[in-house]
């Protein structure tokens with residue numbers, strides 16, 4: 001396995017150079033996938049990199065909404081997504097037609113959508129956000145401005161609590177983070193009482209309430225790296241363990257996945273070295289977006305990038 005991975009990595013490296021292709025990978029992808037990426041990051045950092053690069057082609061090692069965001073921001077580039085079926089339960093929970101109806105019901109509301117949405121939903125959105133910048137994005141509106149927040153009700157509730165706003169929340173959730181139970185965090189805490197608990201705000205409010213720090217994947221990595229503490233319980237998708245252990249060597253990390261309550265994201269794990277190699281070789285599957293939808297979606301993503 002190690003040997004075949006090594007060969008594949010070499011072949012990918014060669015094709016990447018030949019085609020001037022930039023490989024972007026999310027922190028939740030497999031370790032070997034993150035190792036061959038030119039850049040790994042959370043949704044915000046990946047969107048920023050997709051908007052600003054010199055490559056001729058982008059291969060997105062992640063899920064579909066991320067590759068769509070890259071195509072929206074770099075329309076003249078070929079954007080490859082190795083597995084078109086790599087979806088996202090959160091993005092799938094918000095349909096464009098349903099959102100259109102909600103907007104008609106609340107015409108005086110602005111729409112803030114998490115980037116974990118389809119390109120069609122982004123096209124109906126005023127400003128996108130990620131878990132890294134959601135507070136800044138929501139804070140960029142006047143206090144009186146009414147807001148619909150899609151699609152993550154847990155993240156939206158977290159922002160409502162922090163800001164004292166009363167945004168209307170879409171009832172969506174990420175099946176990975178929403179599955180984390182209070183009991184599983186408490187059990188790990190009992191085993192490691194000195195460990196700081198770092199939680200992604202896509203988790204339920206009662207789980208976030210147990211956190212010493214609640215924030216985006218990148219926020220969690222930075223907190224662990226810069227904190228004086230030596231031990232951490234990591235309450236998010238376990239793919240982040242690769243980057244966190246790299247960034248904070250010598251510290252001790254306990255992934256919530258050990259308790260079985262937080263499963264891996266099966267969509268993120270669909271991307272493998274094999275399908276990356278095939279995608280690079282054949283230059284497909286290619287992400288295509290209707291131009292009118294793309295332009296409308298671009299506006300909401302660029303609004304976000306202007307804020308942060």
Ligand code: SF4
Nearest residue numbers: 088089090174176265
């Ligand atoms: S971890 Fe959750 S939000 Fe992230 S891609 Fe998977 S299903 Fe979507």
